[in-house]
Amino acid sequence: MAGPRGDARVADIGPGRPDADECQPYYFQYIKLVPDGHLLQLLERQISETAAYLTTLAPEEALRREAPGEWNAVEIVGHLADTERVFEYRALRIARADPVMWTKVEFEGYQAAAGFQARSLGDVVAEYAAVRAAFVALLRGLDAGAWERRAPADWTLRSVRAVAYSMAGHELHHLADIRRQLGAPPA
Secondary structure, three states: OOOOOOOOOHHHHOOOOOOHHHEOHHHHHHHOOOOOOOHHHHHHHHHHHHHHHHOOOOHHHHHOOOOOOOOOHHHHHHHHHHHHHHHHHHHHHHHOOOOOOOOOOOHHHHHHHHOHHHOOHHHHHHHHHHHHHHHHHHHHOOOHHHHHOOOOOOOOEOOHHHHHHHHHHHHHHHHHHHHHHOOOOOO
């Protein structure tokens, strides 16, 4: 395992990258996007960097759809908030050694019921920032044992580390999507 050992404070040194057995291969499409460095600092930094970028979008850009049925920037940020909530809960369950399997979440259904397109981008960004800040606070409070704990092998994500890296990469993936849709250069 790539993480810290013993009494080392993960919040101080970082958790290390997830190993292949910590999640299903699907999640490595996000994990591989995360640059080397201190993960918790990156997650925290993403809050202000993402908000700063998104505030540059004009209202018509935030509502622009690349194609019918595609999510616009407001809906993508809402999806980030919903995903962050669900995966924070999964990280909590792993950290607290809760053995009960969670149910599958269909984010398309969440999106259809959320009504994000009727809200301003600024409002949805503020919500996302609050959700991410809560996730970072949870992660900063975990001891090394919680970061090393593993969920059962049939879970899609089996470590807090895999969840945290997946969320950092998930945000990078979707921000690149927004930039691409708007014809902006990659970050």
